[in-house]
Amino acid sequence: MNVNIKSNIYAIAAVLLWSTVATAFKLTLQGMNYVQLLFYASLTSSLVLLFAALKNSKPEVIRIFKGKDLRKNLLLGFINPFLYYMVLFKAYSLLPAQEAQALNYTWPIAIAVFASVFLKHKLTLKTLIGLIISFVGVIIISTRGEIFSLELHNTLGVVLATGSSIIWATFWILNLKDTRESAVKLFAAFLTGSVLSGLYLLLFNSFEIKGTVYLLGTVYIGLFEMGITFFLWMKGLQLSKNKAKTSALAYFSPFLSLVFISLILHETILPSSVIGLVFIIGGILYQHLGSGKNGQAINL
Numbered sequence: 001m002n003v004n005i006k007s008n009i010y011a012i013a014a015v016l017l018w019s020t021v022a023t024a025f026k027l028t029l030q031g032m033n034y035v036q037l038l039f040y041a042s043l044t045s046s047l048v049l050l051f052a053a054l055k056n057s058k059p060e061v062i063r064i065f066k067g068k069d070l071r072k073n074l075l076l077g078f079i080n081p082f083l084y085y086m087v088l089f090k091a092y093s094l095l096p097a098q099e100a101q102a103l104n105y106t107w108p109i110a111i112a113v114f115a116s117v118f119l120k121h122k123l124t125l126k127t128l129i130g131l132i133i134s135f136v137g138v139i140i141i142s143t144r145g146e147i148f149s150l151e152l153h154n155t156l157g158v159v160l161a162t163g164s165s166i167i168w169a170t171f172w173i174l175n176l177k178d179t180r181e182s183a184v185k186l187f188a189a190f191l192t193g194s195v196l197s198g199l200y201l202l203l204f205n206s207f208e209i210k211g212t213v214y215l216l217g218t219v220y221i222g223l224f225e226m227g228i229t230f231f232l233w234m235k236g237l238q239l240s241k242n243k244a245k246t247s248a249l250a251y252f253s254p255f256l257s258l259v260f261i262s263l264i265l266h267e268t269i270l271p272s273s274v275i276g277l278v279f280i281i282g283g284i285l286y287q288h289l290g291s292g293k294n295g296q297a298i299n300l
Helices: 003-028 034-063 067-094 097-104 107-118 125-142 155-176 182-204 212-224 228-239 243-265 271-287
Strands: none
Touching (some): 003 067, 003 097, 003 212, 003 228, 003 243, 034 067, 034 182, 034 212, 067 155, 067 182, 097 125, 097 243, 097 271, 107 125, 107 155, 107 271, 125 271, 182 228, 228 243, 243 271
16 A cells, blocks of 8 residues: 555544544533543553553653653643643533634644744744634634624633643643653653542542443543544654645544534534634644645644
């Protein structure tokens, strides 16, 4: 099979799977709270990532429980998955899925700003215009089209959904400075997240959930939001001869997600959600215009 076809198959499979997770979040949250969802999903992901980490670098896996590596794990694992998904899942419990997933998709905006501040990347006029376009999209979704009233439908939900992108950008910056193998870093982070969320449930909540079907939902999320899909995406980028083009496939995910949300959750998709999402994605894409065929890929 042609290498580029293989690349597209891996990338498209990742996009399709990511498109289903917003729906999976809402369905699973019907049978448990957001901390329970985090615990069971991150535990599932840890098991998957353990096999990948052992395959790629067994010595590094052993070192994650020692000294400097242990401190890195605690910091990165606290930020993501623990804090990031605590905030994101709480947002999903407060907002319609169509709004939560669109507002969460502002993470490339946060990364652009953080890269400018912490990595000294030049904040160009094109980047600034792109950020403004995307921010308009956030306002459209947050106000459900009533942009001049600036009255948020659910203030806490909006703050949490958009705030999750800042948490993700923080993790992204710190993760860049960690030179360990990717699967090892992810395993260490999700293992830490499992422990922290487990302790939270032990001290302040309960492990008890409503039924097995909801537990299966957490397994699905752990596999396809946090685990296997990451490797499908990275494999697609690795094989691609045109990384910028392959990377752009990721921007179909939130629009496909609206289809699943409508068909499965039976949410009425608001025009403001679609228009706002177009502005957010349009602003992000505008920033990368003219980056060339091997321009920066989306590193999720």
